[in-house]
Amino acid sequence: MKVILAGADRLARAAFALSAVLVMCLAVFVFYEVVARYVVGRPTIWVNEVSGYLLVATTFLAGGWVLRQGGHVRMEMLEEMTGPRGRAALALFGNLIAGAVGAAMTWTGAWMAYDSWDFGWESPTMLATPLWLPQAAIPVGAAVLTLSALAGALDAVTRLTGSAAAPEVRS
């Protein structure tokens, strides 16, 4: 069990690291477009489109690790009013909902990307990006999110049922 949890977390972390790199790429690309258009006078045909795709990737790839870190904003009123067991129960509930959403997005996202691949769909631009490529970021990221939610739920279950010694992970 521990191994699986650790594996899920390592995966989520790696996806997050990739996402951070993509955020920086985004800044550099968009700035490059400004330079290319204003200084060189030759706008690119790819920055506008690719930036949109990068935004999808960076959002979905980071989702799992941010969930594990308790970084998704939530209303904490009830958490502040209740004890450790109550917090564990709330964490379990939150992770189950996130997991359900993640699973549904993985499933439908995979179909969406598969259809685009199967039909050979491309963006209607000069870049003609095969759409399955950027779309695949959704099921991949959502799968990581689902695993992270499961890991979070297992953590919460341990805290609920197990020894009082089990530490609270959620920040």
Add this chain to the structure above:
Amino acid sequence: MTGGVVALILLLGFVFFAVPIGFALSGATLAGLLAFGDAGALTALSNISWGATSEFVLTAVPLFILMSEIISFTGIGRDLFLAIERWLGRLPGGLAMTGVVACAAFGAVAGTGVGVAAVIGGVAIPEMVRRGYTREMSTGTVAASSALGMIIPPSLPLILYGVVTETPIADLFLAGLVPGALIIAAFCLYIMVAVSLGHGIEPDAPRPRFTWAERLASIRLAGPTVVLIVAVIGSIYVGIATPTEAAAVGVIGALLLAAVSGKLSWPAFRTALVNATRTSCMVMFVLIGAMLFGYLLGLLRVPQGLSDWVLHMGLSRWAVFALLMAAYFVLGMFLEVTSIILITMPIVYPTIIKLGFDPVWFAMVLIVNMSFAVITPPVGLCLYVAKSCLPGTSISQVVRGTLPFMGLLAAVIVVLCLFPELVTGFIR
């Protein structure tokens, strides 16, 4: 409609039981689609997520956040604050006014309220408390003023409003200066009067004196911020960059400033990038959730039903307007600003236009109303940032601190309603 009510109750339940807001929204949508949708309906989850996210204009979200994070470690927020203090420090409540003006000045670089709260709050709040201001006054001033970050251009919420309603973003940005100036004036006036009457500060708190030489020297201190303001706003109005791209200009500009000042180190940069990625991911998941929930409500005909209902109640336009403002205040308690705009605009905008209100003017009233959203619990991001700037402060202390400022924001809304030409005349 009944389906809509069920979905709404489910959403509120999820939010109350501490489900992260983004997943509360998408979870309620998932449940709603399973309950009320047909076979194809679930595909909306990925379809809408894709359509909502793969949008160039939204790259402003991570970029504005990244810029604020980089600026946080350059220390230019502190320099800006110190520079402004040399001009205002003598006045009663001078340090608090400095906080307001610093928020406004930094607001001319940042696109969101939270960005301003993080950069200015970290400097202003501890300093104010050290100099005898109460915790309430210190945190309240900064939390409330940080909303200037989204009122004074550039503004992420106004970009989104422009995108959804196809209102020219240039007009929205220019118009934002009007409520911005009104809020600065109102806040500063209030602070001066309140502090003079002994509110919010210890009786014998010292006020520093500055020589004119020091004041002139402050221009150098504020220099980096001014450079950034010119780079970000200038690049938009000179035609170098679009408002979205200006965020990237800000990121690179902030990095250059960090490098020049010698503050750019790998650990600092890494932390900034990680924080920005985390925050932007959070905001984007809320946004996706909001789009999904909007799809579900649309499917259940809630917007149409609601706006028909409002229009057929036979209320006067100002009564409808007042109801809307109240509804926005309540929404603002529970949701984050960008998602409120994205969720509601498809419903509200057509109604507003039908009632004969000016779209730019309405955006201004709305954005001032949204200043409540960032400081009202349970979901008030600036509230939490301000709290975290001063260890040992409770949320209720910050909320108490913001209360007088909320009164002033309401007054600004009233002024904008009484004199709409302040906005409409200004942009013509």
Add this chain to the structure above:
Amino acid sequence: AEVTLRFGHYFATEDFRGRTAQYLADRIQTLSKTIKVEVFPAESLVKGREGLQATAQGTVDMYSIYAGYITGQAKLLNIFTLPFPPASYDDAAQAKFASDPEVREVIDRSLGRFGVRMLGVINSSGDVGMFMRDPIESVADLNGRKIRGAGGLSDEALRAMGASIVFMSAAEQFLALQTGTVDGIATTWSSYVNNNLATVAPVHVDANLVRSPYLLIMNGRKWQALDAEQQKAVEQAVAETITWSTENFKAEQDKLYAEIKKLAKVSQDLSAEDRARIDELMKPIYQGYVDAHGEDGAKLMELWKRYAGVS
């Protein structure tokens, strides 16, 4: 059985094309008492760009989609984005071309693969004009200019003329023209008038860059689920809407054209040399379409030329 059709489109409710969509919805509901049509204007359910995929997957049942948006998915539809068509290719000609059985057969086949049924062409973009910040002497002047394009093959045409295509959202176009981030924009007459672009792009280059239809598409499963009577009602309503739209569209366009003549400071006609130069530059693009699409491409091009009145 009772059926609800969710019908999405791109236009504002009060726009002529928005009214056409509403007309269709009303006709369907009149002709079949068992169908209820819910109209979602202004991309309020699904974005225009995602219209085909959303319809294919059933996120929405029907969509009135701009042909230029789906040329990456059904490349044959680039026949609807051929740049600088002759003046004789007006909206009526386009409507006739689009409803030619042979054309319909090709479109049906290319969209049918995705589980999408094409019901008909109920709307047109009308003329797409070029609107500039500053006057130009001739089309040679477009060389080096930055222009927000209209998509599809028309972008390639502008590039062939030496212009650079800039991509940006509709919300940013006004500011970009005002500040000079771009030098010009290719857009429909209605968008030029409704978005008040004359104040920032006062020069109208009076040439039609492209004319694209809006295809009315429907989810295939949803279509199959209708009974014969319902299907007949929908087809009847589509036919009536096409007639209604064709009858009224010309007047609508004339009104817009008069408006543009009034709003734009300069309205520049293309000279005969300009026209000849453009035709020369477009040849490889037209040929490229045929080369890319083999037999179907050649057939569509031949039909197009006939309806467009190209010698």
